[in-house]
Amino acid sequence: MIRSVTHPQAGPWHRIHLMRHRRALILMTIVIGIAVLFGISGYFSGVAWPTLLEAVLRTTYRLALAYGIALVLGVTIALLVGWSPFIDFFFPFFDILQNIPSFALFPLFIYFFGFTDQMIILFATSSIVWPILFAVLTAIKGAHKDLNDAATIFGATGFRRVSFYLAPLALPAVLTGSIVGIAIGWEAIIGAEIIANIAGFGAFIKNVDISGIDASAVAGALAILVIVFVINRLVWAPLLLESSRRYAE
């Protein structure tokens, strides 16, 4: 009797993912280990932990809001443009807009919104939105012609095309666009907080740098690293795994 002993899902991709997963865990364990060693040696004794925690949480909160707005805005615009017959018209137009450096528009945001939370959040939104929008548009533009035809032939027309075809088609692109967008978002928010000196992680490292307390900057960087790692492991890694399983050719 012939019996298959290979699990159908234990393919090469699964193994690669497990290796990456292990590598990420090892890397994080090393980082945390170093931090613990620094802590034991008393390196972080001068760090104002409550202030640092508040600053990190403030920045993370701004990022979460900016990402939420950018996600809704980017996906909606991309789906509507991708659904319309004008995708080729809008693509270069968006390309020009996204090439404008975000910080070149920073004075405009200050002018309109002042030195406020809203200003930082909307400024970050304007940076995060582009990778999401382009990823979705590229996914729609690059969809296989047969898949488009199948959707049309089997009745995915009108607004149903958006909800039943374009939106699920673009889901992996939303994930990758989000990962890139959030990375850009951290930079935009921290950069904006440094420039505008608005309470948050950016202002915290700017102030500790001036006062010369390096341990606080290191502690802050470690705190951000842990947040990024946790978001990556708990949110993006499982979603990417599921998307690559489902969307594999």
Add this chain to the structure above:
Amino acid sequence: MTTHPHMALVLSRICARFADEERHDLSVLRDVTFSVRTGSFVSIIGPSGAGKSTLMRVILGMMLPTSGEVVRNFSRPAMVFQNYALFPWLSALDNVAFGLRMSSVPKQERERVAREKLKEVGLLHLENHYPAQLSGGQRQRVGLARALAIQPDFLIMDEPFSNLDTITAEELKADLLKIWRAYGITILMVNHLIPDAIELSDQIILMGAHPGHVEKVVAIDLPRPRDTRGALFFQDVDALTEEIRKIS
């Protein structure tokens, strides 16, 4: 417009032109004229550049011809694709039910129909599998079940066997013939393989390329079920091969 009561499809002098990426005017179809009798199995054979894909799009109304007349005596066309064109985010069951969902058929009813069609193609046990978890032959069967689920009266098949291994293709061909007889649907199939076309078809349309045009329409009168090892079958294969050689 002329009426053709026994014809599912009538194409009269269809021409299609469009501009390529460098904005050169390209003639893709020139004076394509043929008709497909209701309930018949018709194959189209032609070299690359014969405009077969464009012709399919014109027939399905997804592209307007530059000139000519298309008479469609069908209301629910469906298509089976060479590359399967299954939606990767949907399970086999949901892929089959997709067309019904778009027609707002209630969930319970569309799942019942989808299961029935999956059973017909022998894949009921894989209803929860995603396309990535299926073999090429299984994907093509899901594609066929998806097409059958909307109860089509005209089925277009674009080289449905070309990505399949010989054994799978043979099995699918046998199933396709059974389904064709059971449903009485009109089938128009683009094919590259002459023996397959002769085995399956009532009529074969030979197309030439650059621009695509009809070279010859050949009726296949062999009795069904066809003996693919008989002398008559090989005679037809030889004759058709000779015709194609002349075209190319």
